[in-house]
Amino acid sequence: MGILIWGFPKGFEMAGQKFQLGYLDFQEVLKLCSLYVIIKENLSEFMKTFYITTAIDYPSSKPHLGHAYEKICADALARWHRLLGEQVFFQTGTDEHGTKIQRKAKEAGKDPQNFVDEMVVYFEELCKKLDISNDKFIRTTSKEHVKVAQEIFKKLHDKGDIYLGEYSGWYCADCETFYTEKDLVDGNCPTHGKKADWIKEESYFFKMSSYQKQVLEHLEKNKESVLPSGRRKEIVNRVKQGLNDLSVSRVNVNWGVPVPINPKHTQYVWMDALLNYYSGVKEKDLEKFWPANVHVIGKDILWHHTAIWYSILIAAGIKLPKTVFAHGFINTEAGDKMSKSKGTVIDPIEIASGYGVDAIRYFLLREVPFGQDGNFSIEALKTRINNELANELGNLVNRTIVMLEKYCGGKIPKGETDSALQKQLKLDKIKDRMEKLEMHFALAEIFAFISACNKFINDKAPWKLEGKEREKVLYSLADSIRVISILIAPFMPGTSKKINSQLSIKDGKLADCKFNLLKSETKVERGEILFKKTE
RNA sequence: AGCGGGGUAGGGCAGCCAGGAGUGCCCGUCGGGCUCAUAACCCGAAGGUCGGAGGUUCAAAUCCUCUCCCCGCUACCA
Numbered sequence: 273m274g275i276l277i278w279g280f281p282k283g284f285e286m287a288g289q290k291f292q293l294g295y296l297d298f299q300e301v302l303k304l305c306s307l308y309v310i311i312k313e314n315l316s317e318f319m320k321t322f323y324i325t326t327a328i329d330y331p332s333s334k335p336h337l338g339h340a341y342e343k344i345c346a347d348a349l350a351r352w353h354r355l356l357g358e359q360v361f362f363q364t365g366t367d368e369h370g371t372k373i374q375r376k377a378k379e380a381g382k383d384p385q386n387f388v389d390e391m392v393v394y395f396e397e398l399c400k401k402l403d404i405s406n407d408k409f410i411r412t413t414s415k416e417h418v419k420v421a422q423e424i425f426k427k428l429h430d431k432g433d434i435y436l437g438e439y440s441g442w443y444c445a446d447c448e449t450f451y452t453e454k455d456l457v458d459g460n461c462p463t464h465g466k467k468a469d470w471i472k473e474e475s476y477f478f479k480m481s482s483y484q485k486q487v488l489e490h491l492e493k494n495k496e497s498v499l500p501s502g503r504r505k506e507i508v509n510r511v512k513q514g515l516n517d518l519s520v521s522r523v524n525v526n527w528g529v530p531v532p533i534n535p536k537h538t539q540y541v542w543m544d545a546l547l548n549y550y551s552g553v554k555e556k557d558l559e560k561f562w563p564a565n566v567h568v569i570g571k572d573i574l575w576h577h578t579a580i581w582y583s584i585l586i587a588a589g590i591k592l593p594k595t596v597f598a599h600g601f602i603n604t605e606a607g608d609k610m611s612k613s614k615g616t617v618i619d620p621i622e623i624a625s626g627y628g629v630d631a632i633r634y635f636l637l638r639e640v641p642f643g644q645d646g647n648f649s650i651e652a653l654k655t656r657i658n659n660e661l662a663n664e665l666g667n668l669v670n671r672t673i674v675m676l677e678k679y680c681g682g683k684i685p686k687g688e689t690d691s692a693l694q695k696q697l698k699l700d701k702i703k704d705r706m707e708k709l710e711m712h713f714a715l716a717e718i719f720a721f722i723s724a725c726n727k728f729i730n731d732k733a734p735w736k737l738e739g740k741e742r743e744k745v746l747y748s749l750a751d752s753i754r755v756i757s758i759l760i761a762p763f764m765p766g767t768s769k770k771i772n773s774q775l776s777i778k779d780g781k782l783a784d785c786k787f788n789l790l791k792s793e794t795k796v797e798r799g800e801i802l803f804k805k806t807e
Numbered sequence: 808a809g810c811g812g813g814g815u816a817g818g819g820c821a822g823c824c825a826g827g828a829g830u831g832c833c834c835g836u837c838g839g840g841c842u843c844a845u846a847a848c849c850c851g852a853a854g855g856u857c858g859g860a861g862g863u864u865c866a867a868a869u870c871c872u873c874u875c876c877c878c879g880c881u882a883c884c885a
């Protein structure tokens with residue numbers, strides 16, 4: 273019995289298996305069947321999409337460490353999912369409308385568009401500097417976004433979910449801004465010190481109150497809708513207290529998306545900004561990415577990303593994102609909020625230039641449990657660089673490469689990776705941690721393996737060994753470093769590349785985190801030291 | 808006031824949701840080993856009444872109640 277293979281005159285090769293033209297014997301049919309399974313599995317991985325976003329930044333002033341942190345976290349997740357072989361779309365960007373921008377531009381003597389055009393450069397620069405692998409940088413002033421924002425506004429209006437009403441509040445004519453009662457200082461405008469007026473103006477309202485039940489239901493039913501879990505409980509409690517209708521347009525703000533049905537109004541910034549997640553993939557070939565898998569946001573804007581965003585989406589008949597992840601804040605060494613007036617604001621660009629991009633990425637991802645607040649200090653950063661990056665990881669790579677050069681002529685020897693060492697890599701745990709978005713733990717687990725490798729060297733003392741015994745130890749190490757390089761790639765992409773180039777290998781996928789895949793005879797070349805110590 | 812987070816060795820943390828000998832990590836201190844390596848690496852030791860008081864339990868850092876400190880948030884502002 274056999275199967276005739278058509279269309280491959282010279283036979284073909286797949287996944288390392290060779291098939292000749294002609295009839296296949298039973299063995300070969302079995303091989304083909306197993307290949308089919310492999311292809312099918314990989315295909316489903318390949319078809320899997322993963323859409324991740326950061327919140328879009330408000331470019332009223334230059335980016336600080338908090339902006340950097342959010343992008344780094346989202347980037348690591350995006351890279352991890354690419355490593356899994358999924359189709360990833362990663363979006364970040366800027367939220368460029370609103371009174372504050374309008375005012376800042378006026379102060380700078382610029383028109384708002386020029387002002388944001390200049391400011392946005394800093395944010396794009398930040399992405400580059402930090403090795404952020406975003407597929408798109410969206411700007412809410414882009415035509416594409418404005419179009420979608422208006423479409424949704426109109427859709428909700430036509431449906432009857434947006435109605436014309438009256439908005440009232442404390443208004444300062446000089447600022448052309450509304451203030452809440454607590455913003456006022458003795459009833460005066462905080463910036464001008466002049467008396468604020470209680471005025472009423474026309475405004476469109478979104479019937480958010482109608483969606484309370486559905487929003488609540490979604491939050492309660494879907495355990496992963498908001499993470500970490502504590503945040504979900506928090507938001508459930510708040511939603512239970514009730515949703516009010518939301519003012520979604522302003523007549524006194526002209527720097528915004530014009531309300532399509534009434535150009536006297538502009539859309540309220542959140543009615544504009546939130547829609548970026550959807551508008552970003554509202555073009556051909558990208559629509560498959562909706563709904564988003566994760567919105568990575570700061571804990572301060574969780575309300576907007578659940579109550580408001582969910583209501584809008586439900587009203588518009590659009591699927592809800594799977595997870596909104598609220599990360600914490602980076603505070604000062606003393607645990608206080610960074611503040612401009614106290615001069616405690618950290619410039620991420622400066623830190624990255626001074627200590628290295630991967631060092632700052634590693635520090636933030638490892639030091640701060642994802643979802644909680646964390647403290648930043650140069651001291652703590654240095655400690656981690658010197659100990660974990662230089663001594664443990666950098667030195668492991670260095671001592672291994674040096675031994676390969678010294679004892680094996682700069683080539684990977686033949687051998688098999690020590691089975692006891694293999695067991696020290698807890699790949700399932702790492703995967704599990706990443707799945708749960710516990711990146712700090714995933715990193716700890718990866719570094720536990722790095723430690724195991726260092727211990728392995730001490731225990732085996734390859735400098736005392738000879739011949740095959742020594743080769744086996746060195747092969748084990750090189751092979752392990754190859755795996756380590758893959759695993760750290762999402763967190764420290766630059767370092768991973770450096771290691772790979774020393775081993776003369778290509779970037780791997782997570783599927784390559786198996787042992788004994790390193791080919792012997794591969795040339796090994798000592799490169800620059802991965803992490804220099806800082807005093 | 809309400810809601811939330813935190814109080815664990817000299818310092819910094821994890822562990823708590825799904826209870827099981829104070830279990831772990833980093834820095835620091837002390838002692839030892841190694842010499843391939845970025846004066847790196849490995850092993851060991853000292854050091855804690857897990858903020859306090861009750862309770863549930865065979866068993867509590869972990870669950871419940873009360874209490875004392877510290878820090879945020881209170882939205883329709885960006």
